[in-house]
Amino acid sequence: MLDIDGLLSAALAEDLGDAGDITSDATIPEDAHAVARLMARSSGCIAGIGTALRVFELVDVAVATGAVVTDGQVVEAGAELATVAGPARAILAGERVALNLLGHLSGIATATRELADLVEGTGTTILDTRKTTPLWRALEKAAVRAGGGDNHRMGLDDAVLIKDNHVRAVGSVGEAVRRARSHVGRSVRVEVEIESVRDLEAAIEAGADIVMLDNMRPAQMRKCVERARGRCLLEASGGITRRNIRRVAETGVDFISVGWITHSAPALDVALDFAD
Secondary structure: OOOHHHHHHHHHHHHHOOOOOHHHHHHOOOOOEEEEEEEEOOOEEOOOHHHHHHHHHHHOOOOEEEEOOOOOOEEOOOOEEEEEEEEHHHHHHHHHHHHHHHHHHHHHHHHHHHHHHHOOOOOOEEEOOOOOOOOOHHHHHHHHHHOOOEOOOOOOOOOEEEOHHHHHHHOOHHHHHHHHHHHHOOOOOEEEEEOOHHHHHHHHHHOOOEEEEEOOOHHHHHHHHHHHOOOOEEEEEOOOOOOOHHHHHOOOOOEEEOOHHHHOOOOOOEEEEEOO
8 A cells, every 4th residue: 555645755855855945944934824725727637636735734734734626526727726824834845746746646637537528428438557657656546536537457466467578478369368367267357468350269268358459440449349249348558549539439449548648648737826
């Protein structure tokens, strides 16, 4: 389980260094009190609000925070997200870490929400991948859920995913799936990646629960859906964009996995403003 406080404390230590916030120490009296608001400067889907506010509490227990929105809520530009009140120096010491976190996670949620809206009504679920920031995976995957998507797998230990290099090492899709199924039994999901329609039947016969259709064209995906006839779940992956995701979903696949929603989603523009 992720140690959120430990992660945030390490992020604060990185930013504050050995001497702390020398700018605030030099310009703001030690006993100065401030009230600030976290604001959205652009519209989007919020994620990580509680974690971002926790940053300020870790800087100084005298800081009081109050969320105005919840994770998964879509807001317009100019919306107030939370209030932060307490020692002014402490608020400023936590500002950048909190904003970096909130902007990044909300950016992931916003990208996911956009894709989920684009496939609405098709029955297809948007999934993330393991293309996440080291040590931030749990937070980033929570942001995907806030945006209306679901998580593929959290790590290498909670599901079998046989990729192209596994198949090359073993010799065939069918043999790789048989070995995996024999090793984990029925208690663990077994998924295999295929690159051509001809490998679908071998994967199903060997006992795959999910077959990933890697970089296939929609016409190929449609053939796989027809041939699978519900005997396994199908996941489309590779080359998914806002432009083509609806067309991919309409082939009838159960899932579409998208790596860029965690590794390349633009951060949501958020800010912290002191009250006058």
